[in-house]
Amino acid sequence: MPPFNSLELIKKVDTWPYYQHDPDEYRVFVGNYYYFIIEGCKAPLGYTHASFIEAMNWPPDWRIDHEKRLLVLSGTSNFNERTKVMQATLRQGYKDGKVQCLLKGGREPIPVISSAGEHMLDMDLCGVDIFGIVTFGVHLTAYVRTEEGLKYWVPRRAMTKTPYPGMLDNTVATNLASGQKPLEKLAQRALEEASIPEAYTQRHAKACGTVSYQMSRTNDGKPGCQHHVQYVYEMELAPEIIPTPFNSEVEGFRLMSLEEVAEALIRGEFNFRAMTWIAHFIRHGIVNAENETGLAEVCARLHRKHDIFMV
Structure with a gap:
């Protein structure tokens, strides 16, 4: 060979850098990301870059805390509601030219799993690298x-x-x-x-x-x-x-x-x-x-x- x-x-x-290698350098790097969380969950589900946060027209179901860098899906109480909001958000993003992947009918849904192993919602494939799940x-x-x-x-x-x-x-x-x-x-x-x-x-x-x-x-x-x-x-x-x-x-x-x-x-x-x-x-x-x-x-x-x- x-x-x-x-x-x-x-x-x-x-x-993606390792926190253990250099905590200070990691803090600087992750400072460009927001934590994607669902209201009521203790741990984040992914990382979303600040450039996407700024570019999107976020529907009312989302709350953004710029000080703590939180992207919070709020006002939903179950799997179906969360999935519906996420689908509408990605479709709006595609319509506005912020999501670069066409949402085709019938595409297989990608599961979003919490750190506790709970299936929180389904997401179209085009959103997985945006929300960092x-x-x-x-x-x-x-x-x-x-x-x-x-x-x-x-x-x-x-x-x-x-x-x-x-x-x-x-x-x-x-x-x-x-x-x-x-x-x-x-x-x-x-x-x-x-x-x-x-x-x-x-x-x-x-x-x-x-x-x-x-x-x-x-x-x-x-x-x-x-x-x-x-x-x-x-x-x-x-x-x-x-x-x-x-x-x-x-x-x-x-x-x-x-x-x-x-x-x-x-x-x-x-x-x-x-x-x-x-x-x-x-x-x-x-x-x-x-x-x-x-x-x-x-x-x-x-x-x-x-x-x-x-x-």
Whole structure:
């Protein structure tokens, strides 16, 4: 494999600072964010950048405390009321040009979960990096065994796909909506994105734990917050199972060697999926303590604990 610095790649993705490293520097950084909370909840649900607070025309259900930097959803008492207000807020934001993602009918709702594990409301996908909530996804690395060693099926995202058009990706990757189970959703998306039969994925996909990290920008490159938790799977494909695009989200699949994947990661051809690949390399002993001096920090930052707290 070519010279490969896992820690440097991780630092480009896991960009939200750590309070423990430098509390004073963290306070300065988070001073540009407001805490998204629901009236009556003790802990915040996410971080919203001040630029979005200032740009939005907030409906009456929202209360903003500039001194304490609080964005408070108030006047709601149950799940349905909160979801309705959030939907109306995002639609107004899109109408005003402040939310850059079209709210399509029938889009799968993303759950907003409190620190106590309570499902507080559902939110359209376009709001998750604006309000800085924790989101969950499921990701698959599919490979085949060849005489030259393992090779990986790597898709290129369609140029019409937002975000990250035309970039390389994991074999299958998708968000988890409210009520969805990881393996069930993975099998569904493997069929839709790669034409892999659902029964094959259900039978052969192997769970490999999670990867988690936190980014300090939105998908369109603006200041924001993204907490990601990936349920990670691997699957060996039989020679006759060849991933091919089934819908319009993938331009095509290419069988790539380990060296080719590593070189593409170094060139920045993948989006934040670099985290998933590094975790795969560690599981298979490709990245280890002998060739990665920062392995302890690499492993820690692949499994970031999403504590949302006020300072």
